[in-house]
Amino acid sequence: MRQYLYISTAVQVPAEDLAAILGSCERNNPAAGVTGLLLYNGRNFLQLLEGEQDELERIMRRVEHDSRHQGISRLYDEGIEARACDAWWMKRIALGEPGEARHERLDGELPQALDPHVRRLILNFAMLN
Ligand SMILES: Cc1cc2nc3c(=O)[nH]c(=O)nc-3n(C[C@H](O)[C@H](O)[C@H](O)COP(=O)(O)O)c2cc1C
DSSP states (O other): OEEEEEEEEESSOOHHHHHHHHHHHHHHHHHHTOEEEEEEOSSEEEEEEEEOHHHHHHHHHHHHTOTTEEEEEEEEEEEOSSOSSTTOSSEEOOOOSOTHHHHHHHHHHSOTTSOHHHHHHHHHHHTOO
């Protein structure tokens, strides 16, 4: 199994487009066995995807060619023993309140099984604005 984390820059993604993206995730990820989480701060995406290598790459190829974002930058790409986001076929993690309260809530909301380095990358992104 593989885990893949990237950030990208959104190209005019209104709120309803995020719903469309999450709709695609719901449609495709369970069959592909791909789980993960998605953060959107109005400018940038951060997405964690995990699953069996072939299926993960198939989904990633589609995501990489999606014109709703650009400048995909890979932060983490490693083999894993077990998935961290067990039954999250793509969970939208809302940023909500700013500051320390956000940090605390997200720290509790992120899966316990996340690699500490990956957890830190996600929290750092979440605290950028
Ligand atoms: C930031 C971002 C994340 C996405 N994540 C996924 C994903 O996890 N799974 C997926 O099937 N499509 C995802 N998509 C959408 C795909 O790029 C593509 O539009 C979709 O898979 C097409 O399938 P559909 O015809 O069933 O909608 C994502 C798109 C963006 C912009």
